[in-house]
Each structure stands twice: as C-alpha cells, then as structure tokens.
Amino acid sequence: AQTVTQSQPEMSVQEAETVTLSCTYDTSESDYYLFWYKQPPSRQMILVIRQEAYKQQNATENRFSVNFQKAAKSFSLKISDSQLGDAAMYFCAYRSPFQGAQKLVFGQGTRLTINP
C-alpha cells in the first residue's frame, strides 16, 4: 500500500517570502499522480497543483511550483511571494493510475502560517 508522509506539522513564513513544504511517498508503482491540496479555515479542499509521474518537468501554477524527485520519491511544494491568503493546511496526496483505484492517499498535512 502506498503511504505519504509530511514531516513538517507546522511551518511559518514572512509575507512576500518563499516557503517550501516537504512531502515524501512510498510506492512500488512506476506511474502515478501527485497532488497538493490547500484547506483554509473554511474547510474546503482546494487543488493547488498536480504532477504526473511520467513527466520530468516540474509543474508550476503561478506562485506555486513543485520539486518532483521521482527516484527519491519526493514531492515538495514551493510557494513564492507568500500572501496572507496562503495561510492554510496543505495536504500532499498520491493517486494510483489503475482503473477503479479512484482514491487519494493523503499525508498528515502541514499548517502554514503567514506572518505579516
């Protein structure tokens, strides 16, 4: 079974600075998908960014980018120019490509605080 580990329960960063959230995972599959979700106090689960394992190029979405290291099974999220609205819980998630395996395996989450 796949596992996802987020080793940083809490992180804080000054507004406008850059922060990196760590995520590692364990799998025997060669093809899979990785996601970062944001959960603000409103409790909504909001997709931030996704990465296909077969793509070597790191995904980027505006101020959000990932550092995907397949051999190391690492998938970190970098947030540039941090804004107060970025404060939230961030979850890393793994998804198997197999038909019917429509499930996400989540990490424990990292609570990100933005200091003004």
Next chain:
Amino acid sequence: NAGVTQTPKFQVLKTGQSMTLQCAQDMNHEYMSWYRQDPGMGLRLIHYSVGAGITDQGEVPNGYNVSRSTTEDFPLRLLSAAPSQTSVYFCASSTGQGINQPQHFGDGTRLSIL
C-alpha cells in the same frame, strides 16, 4: 455551479443512533468517494464508487455503509454511531475521463458523537 453538495454541514448524535450523510454532485462524474478527516491524520478513504451500482471499501470502512443507486448521489450511512466516528467527513467526485483529473470535494460535514 453547485459541484459537490454535502448535507448536513453539522450534526450531533448520541451513541447508537443512526444517520445518513448526503452527497450529491451535478457534474455527471463517474467516481465518488467518502473520506474522514481526523486531527493529525490527514484524510482517509472510507468507501468509494466507480459508477452507479458499484461500490468498494477504502481504508477505514468499518461502521459505515454506502450505496450508489444513481450517478448523482452517494449517501454514507452510520448504522450505530460510536464516539470514534466523531470526525469531519468529505465527499469527493471525479470524472473517469483522464485519470489525472483531480477530485472535487464538498465542503464537509462535521459530525460529533456524544
């Protein structure tokens, strides 16, 4: 756009009571799932469905039942509530067209069992 709608948003039950958490989506998604979120543990899959009439167990299925009679609805039933089922419950859906498609989540149901 309604997306994924969960009802109720909050519920308090007594131990032993039963109830059904409702989930509906209007995106014609084939896949639907139920997760529970507990502090420090992320989200864990309870049950999931790949289409009407087809359901399967996830990581933590004990104490919960599901059915999928229509594409739109995927209710989660607690047969005899226990304090260990106090949690926030999320329903999610996704399309089967392209397995890299993200899951869309509802706003969650906060359930307390006394």
